[in-house]
Amino acid sequence: MSTKFWRDTALPYVESRRACDSRICYQEHSHPTYSIGAVDGGGSVFTGAPGGPVRLAPGSLVFVPAYRSHACNPLPDQSWSYQMLHLDTAWLEQLWQESAETQTPLQEPIRVCNDVRIYAAYCELNALLFSSASTLNKEAALIEFLLQYGLSQGQTLSPAPPPSPALQQTLDYWIHGRFATLPLQALAQEAGLSRYQLIRAFRRHTGLTPQRWQLNQRVNLAREALRQGDELADIAYRLGFADQSHFQRVFKHYTGVTPGQYRN
Numbered sequence: 001m002s003t004k005f006w007r008d009t010a011l012p013y014v015e016s017r018r019a020c021d022s023r024i025c026y027q028e029h030s031h032p033t034y035s036i037g038a039v040d041g042g043g044s045v046f047t048g049a050p051g052g053p054v055r056l057a058p059g060s061l062v063f064v065p066a067y068r069s070h071a072c073n074p075l076p077d078q079s080w081s082y083q084m085l086h087l088d089t090a091w092l093e094q095l096w097q098e099s100a101e102t103q104t105p106l107q108e109p110i111r112v113c114n115d116v117r118i119y120a121a122y123c124e125l126n127a128l129l130f131s132s133a134s135t136l137n138k139e140a141a142l143i144e145f146l147l148q149y150g151l152s153q154g155q156t157l158s159p160a161p162p163p164s165p166a167l168q169q170t171l172d173y174w175i176h177g178r179f180a181t182l183p184l185q186a187l188a189q190e191a192g193l194s195r196y197q198l199i200r201a202f203r204r205h206t207g208l209t210p211q212r213w214q215l216n217q218r219v220n221l222a223r224e225a226l227r228q229g230d231e232l233a234d235i236a237y238r239l240g241f242a243d244q245s246h247f248q249r250v251f252k253h254y255t256g257v258t259p260g261q262y263r264n
Helices: 089-098 116-130 135-149 165-176 184-191 195-206 210-227 232-238 244-255 259-263
Strands: 002-006 014-022 033-041 044-047 054-056 061-064 071-074 080-088 110-113 155-157
Touching: 002 116, 014 033, 014 116, 033 089, 033 116, 061 116, 080 089, 080 116, 089 135, 116 135, 165 184, 165 195, 184 195, 184 210, 195 210, 210 232, 210 244, 210 259, 232 244, 232 259, 244 259
Parallel strands: none
Antiparallel strands: 002 014, 014 080, 033 061, 033 080, 044 054, 044 071, 061 110, 110 155
């Protein structure tokens, strides 16, 4: 198995990942980026669809808007290879607004695409990003791909409902609580809901339980801190992990790599 990341400080709004012959399974998660994944080899199962899991084959792409709970894992006792692009949503929305032919898809659904032309274009783009080509060429190729295929037709999966005011208040309360793992009762009281009602609201909007949502958010914050070059021990302490070992276990459970592998 091998995993490679591509990042460039000149293009801070995009990150790419390649994994070959991976058997790692991911915890259901979400992230603040717009993601485009492609299956290169082996079979896999995508979860996050309201109607149940979707089987993916080589050549399949999945377009996942930010904050949509999902996971994509290999079939039992098999390995698979894949590519994944992560795009900053603010940059992407500005790009879509600049195009007279598209509108910002604030509630766009998750889409599964099996168009061989789009898969080939995606592979060509990712190969360019990993190459020694100039920053200008990489940026132009990325924009061209997104404007041509970013909103193309595919099998759509329903969009996530917007959070209720009570749930949004709870999410803000967690953020202002400095990223500690807050007990369910405290979150429920802040929202003015019962614990059962809060769990249902979290599931409906985020696809995760309150506890998993909090862990997921801390992992996303850790990814950002690692890209900035922060020390692992400092990140673990700041985000409320028990210790550095706990941080590393949780991070790998959600991302498939250790914090050190992701940073380097």
